[in-house]
Amino acid sequence: MTASLAAPSTPLGAKTRINDFSIQVATVNGSGSQTANTVLLRAIFQMGVFVSGKNLFPSNIAGLPTWFTIRASAKGYVARKASNEMLILMNAETAKEDIAKADAGALVIYDEPLQLDKLRADLSYIPVPFQKLVTASCPEPKLHKLVKNMIYVGVAARLLSVDMEEVKKAITKQLKGKAKAIEINQAAAVAGYDWAMENLEDQDHIKVVRDNKTNGLIIVDGNEACALGALFAGVTVVGWYPITPASSLVETFIEYAEEYRKDPATGKSTVAIVQMEDELASAGVVLAAGWAGARSMTSTAGPGVSLMSEFIGLGYYVEAPGVFFNVARTGPSTGLPTRTQQSDVELCAKCSHGDTQHINLYPGNMEECFQFAYDAFDLAERFQTPIFVVTDLDLGMQNWSSKPFAYPSKPYDRGKVLNQQQLAEAKDWGRYKDVDGDGICYRSLPGTAGGKGSYFTRGSGHNAYAQYSEKPEDYVEVVDRLRRKYETAKTHVPTPVFRNLGSVKGVLAFGSSDPAVIEAQDILAEEGLKTDYLRLRALPFTAEVDAFVEEKQVVYVVEQNRDGQMANLFRETYPQHATKFKSVLHYNGHAIDAKCIVDQITAFEQK
Amino acid sequence: MTTATPSAPTNKLGFTKQDYVGSKSTLCAGCGHDAITAQIINAAFESNIEGHLVTKYSGIGCSSKTPAYFINQGWGFNSVHGRMPAIATGASLANRKLINIGVSGDGDSMSIGMGQFVHAVRRNIPMIYIIEDNGVYGLTKGQFSATADKGSFLKSGAKNDLPPVDPCTLAIELGCGFVARCFSGNPKQLNAILKAAFAYEGTVVLDIISPCVTFNNHDASTRSYKHVKDHDFPLHDLGFIQYSEVEEVDIAAGATEVVTFPDGSKVAIKAIHEGYDPTDRFGAMKAIHESMAKGEFLTGLLYINPTQPPLPQVLNLVDEPLATLPEALVKPGPAVLEEIMQALM
Structure with missing residues (x-):
């Protein structure tokens, strides 16, 4: 079995998938596998290869199965790939x-005692004596369970020809500052690598x-990217409630705020962060803080938005600003808390009872998570309304490679706020008077x-002077103006991004579907079907979206929910084109992949 | 600054009492809530409150309409049912200079809004939290609330078989440092307590028994004017002395205790109810429970502990309002982003 492996120079076969493969690692959650998987991902990344990771984890702290997929792609495709070239099986269950x-x-790397090699004849098996190796490399028995996973990193690195120095570097990075942990984990990875070197034949199936x-x-x-956007946007009040997969957004923000949001003169905090009793109270804090002039935010997921909807309607009607991050997960109800979906589209578009319309931002990558988080605070204050930044678990919690974020040098837009002098000079000021004809009124701040x-804010009927009114004409004046305000937003929200291959056939998607759509577009083009792709980045729909819908013969709306919620919004907005919209759907909780898009579009085309 | 006749008396800020009024009340004639509104106006005038710093929050219900009826110079926010505490929390964090008054009812705070009440009190939000307590849902025409006494009757004859929630013992249990019960029909006591409340830094919980003349003022009600008057047991005579007004000391004759606030203001207490010490948390709980068992309302300052830090202090916030901090203070520079990006490479 033993072969000498001069790794990087090993001759590669014609069929070798170089920098183009997926590895799936099956472990038990709470066993430290996330660290090991991130190290492997990072080591490949440091080899200069595009890589992406998807953690498929249970809603549980320890003991349940978890899978982590690492995809390397020379072409830069980062969507989940439906097939895997290497499996690392650590979970007996x-x-x-x-x-x-x-x-x-x-290729199947597995824990030797599992004896899997008789199960199927069409796989290549690599049994590894993990327990023996961890016992030899790690002196502390109580750490064996956690360190065991680092052994497979070494084995995989060897088989893939990943430079061991990069693995060591990745461990150092991952465990920043913890000298002892770094030492133990590096020793385990080296033990795996050395064992593979001595005991395994090389393979030319997949290589880095x-x-x-x-x-x-x-x-x-994405959660960290959004947190950074908020940090630079100068958020000053945060009300939140823990929920998967949104918690790490605020938690990461808290870490950065500790370091970067203290008044240098006094050491006091320039941001108030309060963990509230529920999402509803969080929404109240956000909107009241916005009403009082602060830049405010919360982060939540679908169940939280459901609870908040009472306040969201209030915010819309009294015109109070606030930024609401919805890191969507699989619904309905509790659904699959640790799985991804884009199933809050209609909820966020029209959250709360009565006629409501909300500005929604849909970032599709890490730079946009950062930039849109920053911009959301400007939009909230400009439009004096709740703004949803809608991501999902895939964007929010998975590892993505990205260009470094550009510094947002544009000064804050604090919107139409009258100060003491302006109020003194204003003639016949009314809180809800549309002076400029854009539907956006001038407000004053308490204090x-x-x-x-001074004025009286109320969620009940009011006139242009914020006085209580049940008069039909007063009511209609306010709600029609709110609609006008929403129209104005069309020229302020991010415009779509196009990837046009020259076709009358359109593909439309948003958010985390982007990488899979790009890959699907290329596959379809190779198969002879060119498409033009519009990536939607916001609601309301802008003029560019109108033109696209007008131009295309068909628009395939790709989204990650069962009911085609975004397609429904399009049919409602463009009833004259309703038959153009065909839904391409993926909603099983896993991140969307290119193949499912290709298959569905191909099926439509063959009809 | 004054808008009333030149002869009207002014306070230290030069305002007349007229400067503290609001819009005309639309509540039923004789409503206890209007008597409370009148004392808020008096107390704010006498305490030299800066009207433009006042924010008035409420939820939904008859009580929640009342912020429109006082201090028009301030900013009002009539929010959604039971959610006033979250609104007060957000605004008070955004601008710690604001003087926050929340007006709620027994339905708004003890039923639908119980959760928010509990947590606002726990957090010691800087606000005067007034519960205008009539034991009934007035605005929806007379259903029981959670403070209705067991065995009490509705006008329709329906009997309440469930025990009441008591906002005062609940607030003390939650760590509130200023808990009082008043009767809307005792303006003198209410005035003294409101003035002390304006000087207090954290959450003040005032449960004010305020009879509903339309739906809960009949003979079988335990919240009627007559019933409350007959069962009101004032604990003490109170005198409040604002720090800046030491020369106008009005300590009640025979004061047995003086409680000093961090700003130097003092509450002088002359006990009527023998042996009641409002600084003794467990003693207060015991006395309130005993009186409730007898069907009495102990009124007055039930519990006071002026040393608890309010939320903005706990969070170690800057002294200036967060809402208006300059961009330079809240937006880190390019070097910070560069440093963060390097760490992510």
């Missing part, structure tokens, strides 16, 4: 099922070859001195 589902020809595609890139998740500008 799922191993047989994992084998049954494996793609023919896959050093490239330069990732120079200067960062690895980040403004001078005896002018």
